[in-house]
Amino acid sequence: MDISELPGFYAIAAADPGRSAVVDADGAVTTYGELLARANQVSHGLRAHGLVKGDVVAGVLPNGIDAVAMLLAIGQIGLYYVPVNWHLTAAEIAYILGDCDARVVVHGDTADGALAGTVKDACAAAGIAAEATFAGCAGLAEGMPAGPPPDRSSGSVMWYTSGTTGFPKGVQRPLPASPPERSVPGTRFFVGEVCDLRPGDEVHLVTSPMYHSAPCAHTQIALHLGHTVVIAPRFDPVVILELIERHRVTNAMMVPTMFHRMLRLPDEVKKRYDLSSLRQVVHTGAACPLAVKKAIMDWWGPVLYEYYGSTESAIAFAVKPREWLARPGTVGRPAPSFEVRVLDEHGDELPPGEPGMIYLSSSLGAFQYRKDPARTAASRRGEWYAPGDIGYLDQDGYLFLCDRRTDLIISGGVNIYPAEVEAALLEHPAVADVAVIGVPDQEWGQKAVALVQPAPGTPTGPELTAELLAHCEPRIARFKHPRVIEYRDELPRTPTGKLSRSRVRDAYLDGR
Missing domain, CATH: 2.30.38.10 (Luciferase; Domain 3)
Structure with a gap:
């Protein structure tokens, strides 16, 4: 079926319900028709719980069919959806739930049951009633009609991003009054110009958590283009190569850390897999070393598309493979x-x-x-x-990018905010002062290093380091923990008490 004239997911699913929509991490296949029915049921369920246009739903969901269904359900009934990083602590999740005024929270779970307990604690701390909390989409969908909801209008994802204070804030845009189909032609034009992505029988591979903006957006885009979405169970270089070959993946979104890990595979492993189906591998989220990008294109061919932007600006600059090869290091020209x-x-x-x-x-x-x-x-x-x-x-x-104005650390494509890590460490009685800085790392792009000024009389060494990392465990997510902790007699501060991270960073790098 020619789907190029159909305005996005909802129309494609109605016209071609047997089309493969999602291959989940466990290999289960959901068709477009089945996914539309589930999204419709969730839409009805949210309205049955009293949600009206402009209300907020939060999802603490690992990658999977529920995360996809929530996006599509909210996308047609004029709500805001806040994807929450499920690796966060209960206190961190509670802050986001309270700040966004979530009316409903939908969550998944981990094999050990820990996530459900964390979300329960977070909801209690944020004052969200148990009856407004759902384990997956089933509770919202049960008993609801599978047909489209009335008065459809576009919803929006509201991403939470942190600033220099480390406290996240929601990036909120006005909700359109029109149904979601109205915006599909513009989206298709945009991704066609930027990434050469077109409607058709293509296959998109999800390699990163969908609580990040780019993987989530590319999942939605793929479904509006009629593509099949394959969800990787985790990022493992060999698993990714196996999925590309097995499903004949044509496009994917990755971050530079993934490329670095791929390149570390032995040559005999790299040669084992047929990657000839790849046409577009989009990367963003952090600077990619020139040598890494060139090596990947030597292996995969000229398939790397790069864009630069932010949660606030979306895709602002883009560069195609051959443009980049002619101007190595550029992040491109302004997007449409x-x-x-x-x-x-x-x-x-x-x-x-x-x-x-x-x-x-x-x-x-x-x-x-x-x-x-x-x-x-x-x-x-x-x-x-x-x-x-x-x-x-x-x-x-x-x-061409030179540096960041802020002290933001981007490690493996994930944002780490020094002030937040410093605040956690300063709660420990052995810490008199601390500076957290980002330093170059071959694999991760940057890594977080904590330079700690211990309280007078405190012995330093491996035991204190282990104690400080254990202290961080309930306060901040593991990916924010410093990779290195070193000790200093004194940290430079201005006369007004402001920490000069640039001086700390320069001194650290000079010392190395």
């Missing part, structure tokens, strides 16, 4: 609807080749940080938004 300016500290525009603060503007519509108008205003210069990066444009308008 985007304009860019590079300004100095006075707000004056800089000429090509001169690094400055990057500002973006787009016709896609403005965002706001939920409940934080001051932070919203601080991120803008009029209609221009600053992602917080420093870079320069070449003569042809290609952007």
Whole structure:
């Protein structure tokens, strides 16, 4: 069936219900028709619980069919959906649930039952009643009709992202008044221009948790294009190669850390798998070392598409494989609807080749940080938004990044905010002061290093390090724990008491 004229998932599922939609991590196959029926039932279930346009639903869901069904259900009944990282602690989840005013929480579980207990504690701390908490989609879908809900209108995902304070804020956009089909042509045009993705019998591989914006967005895009979505059970280089060969995967989204791990495989393993089906492998989330990107394209062919943006700006710059090979290191030119300016500290525009603060503007519509108008205003210069990066444009308008203005650490494509880690460590009585910095790491891009000034009389060494890491366990997610803890007699602070992370970082790197 030619699906190129059908406006997205809901229409494709109605016209071709037997089409394969999702191959779950356990190998179970869900058709477009079955997925539409489940999404419709969940939509009816949410409305039966009194949710109306503009309300918020949170999902603490590992990758799987429930996570996909929630996206599609909320996408047609005018709600906001907040995907929550299921590796967070109960306190961290509770903060997000309370800040977003979640009316309903849907969660999955882990084999040991730990996630359900964590979510239960988080909901109790956030004041969310037990009857508004559901283990998976089944409780919402049970007994509900499988037909489309009335008065359909587009919903939206509201991503939570942290700033320099480490406290996450929701990136919220106005909800359209139109049904989801209205926006599909624009989405198809955009991803066609940026990534050469088209409607048809293609196969998309999900390699990362869908609580991150890019993997989640690409899953939705794939279904609106009529593709089959294959969900990897975990990221393991050999597992990924096996899935690509078995399902003849044509497109995927990855982060540079994954490429690095792939390249570490023995040559005989690399040669074992047929990857000739790959046409687009999109990467984002962190800078990719030039040598790594070239080595992957030597192996897979010119299939790496890169884009640069943020949760706030979405895809702002993009570069295709052959463009990048002609200009190694660029993150591309502005994507459709985007304009860019590079300004100095006075707000004056800089000429090509001169690094400055990057500002973006787009016709896609403005965002706001939920409940934080001051932070919203601080991120803008009029209609221009600053992602917080420093870079320069070449003569042809290609952007090259230099550094981040903030102290954000990007490790394996995941954001780590030093202030949050420092706050956790400072709760320990043995810590007088601490600075957390990001330092270069060959595999992860960056790793978090904690430089601790111990309290007077505190002995340092492996025992204290183990004690500090154990102290972090209930306070912050494991991926935020420092990879290295070192001890210092004193940390540099300004006369006003502000920690100079740049001085700490420079001294650390000089010492290495």
